[in-house]
Amino acid sequence: MTNFFKAALCASMLFLAGASAKVNRTNAVLTVLEEYKDLTAFYELFKSTGGGIGIPEPAFEERFNDNNVGLDFTILAPTNEAIAKVHGLTEKLTTAVGYPLLTTLLRTHILPGKLAPHDLYNKNIVSIEGFSIHTDSKGVITTNPGLTKTDVRARTQAKLLKDKRGKLIRVPASNGVVYKIDNILDPLLTYFGEDSARNHRSLPTIKHSPSKSMKDILAADPETSRARELLYTVAPWFPRDRLDMSFSGRRTKENSKVVYLVPSNEALKSFTKVAEAPGNADATRFFLMAGFGRMDGKHIKGRAGFKLEIEGGGL
Missing domain, CATH: 2.30.180.10 (FAS1 domain)
Structure with a gap:
């Protein structure tokens, strides 16, 4: 993975050297994350994919943050407070080894199209990563509804944040819109399922084979x-x-x-x-x-x- 990360970083740097000037990132969805003070921690995760180049790698910057592309996106953005709830997560995700998990989680928070509130409520929407996102009438978000048989019932993963008037906090962007949420989405938990806690009296028998690798x-x-x-x-x-x-x-x-x-x-x-x-x-x-x-x-x-x-x- 280290070699892959280095290769991706080199590719990003080469791309930037020749093409970054062509990118129109003014008020685009990732730029909005960067400019709003309570969304900067989420933007830092995107930026970390580019290594030390100062902006996200082309797979994010060129695909989602360029007005020239002509496509709109909706981002469900965990606030700084939401990310701080998971102690040490940022440090783990921004290592070379954690890169695949990081990119999977980031793309899960990106939905295709510029979605209005009524487009979100009581709908199953497939994220860019391919996981299904469901928001109920109260703004409660779950992932992969009904996909996996699991011992533990899928719980609320996040909620869409609202202002004092009860309206969704909606930040417009030139190529989409950003909605603030109060937790990080974890689609992997609901995709694979979760076992219930059990008081195991004994573990399965472990057979040792000293002569075999x-x-x-x-x-x-x-x-x-x-x-x-x-x-x-x-x-x-x-x-x-x-x-x-x-x-x-x-x-x-x-x-x-x-x-x-x-x-x-x-x-x-x-x-x-x-x-x-x-x-x-x-x-x-x-x-x-x-x-x-x-x-x-x-x-x-x-x-x-x-x-x-x-x-x-x-x-």
Whole structure:
């Protein structure tokens, strides 16, 4: 991912050198985020995609913030206060490893067209990222309604903010409109579903195979064949460079703490052929490798600094 991030950054810099002067960003939707003091934290997330160039990378700046394109967009923008609720999120998302997750979340907050309030209420609208956004008559926002069977009922993810008169806070832009919301949308939670909290008395039996590498185990396990197929499509280097470590010899102590929580075929039912498309490869790669890390008691320190917890005990 670091190499990808560097490549994207270089491409952005080259593009800016020759084409940034042609961009008309005056009062465009991302410029509005930059100029409104309580939306600057959200704009900073967009800007971080461009590295140190001072504006978002072309995938955002040229697509959504150029009046010359002739397309309108609606942005559901979390306020600075909303982003501050999730402590440490900005730091994790703006790392090179967190880049695919960041871009997925940003595009989820962008809707096609210039939508009036009546266009939002009681409608399912597909975001630019492809996730479905639903807003009820009170301005309560949920994502992916009815898509996934889940133990935990989908809760309110955010609300459209209103002024003292009860009207939606609507910020017009030259190529669309911005609505303020009070939380960050998390479409991944509702897309994959959420298990209910259970008091597990015991974990499944763990079989140790000292003579086999994680790559060998993954290759022979029929219940994780979809994960294996996807890995070799979007990250062929990962099984070789990360999972082919021996658990014997001088590195036994070091490797004994390395864990890969691989998604089962059941867990990956929603990863259709679309997940293999070049445009989705970065996000798919991120989620497949999210369970790779190092054990520390009941926690696994994984990619981008996120911690995973094993419910019911450690390994």
